[in-house]
Amino acid sequence: MVGYVGRADKDVNSRLKSWVDKTKRPFFKYSYASSAKAAFEKECENYHEFDPPGNDIHPDRPDGAGWKCPRCDIFDG
Numbered sequence: 001m002v003g004y005v006g007r008a009d010k011d012v013n014s015r016l017k018s019w020v021d022k023t024k025r026p027f028f029k030y031s032y033a034s035s036a037k038a039a040f041e042k043e044c045e046n047y048h049e050f051d052p053p054g055n056d057i058h059p060d061r062p063d064g065a066g067w068k069c070p071r072c073d074i075f076d077g
């Protein structure tokens with residue numbers, strides 16, 4: 001099962017290290033994206049696909065980015 005999905009726009013190494021002490025499931029997979037926007041869209045797809053119990057809220061966009069979720073209309077309007 002997938003417990004949580006996340007994204008690191010700058011440093012996936014430090015992001016994982018900050019997270020690993022806070023979870024009961026310290027196992028992870030990662031993949032790279034070609035851009036920050038592609039990473040955001042991939043995170044959204046994973047969020048909707050797996051509905052992870054560790055994600056209380058929808059993935060957020062970087063400040064100032066007008067991107068839309070490819071799966072839902074949370075950022076519309």
Ligand SMILES: [Zn+2]
Nearest residue numbers: 044069071072
């Ligand atoms: Zn969405």
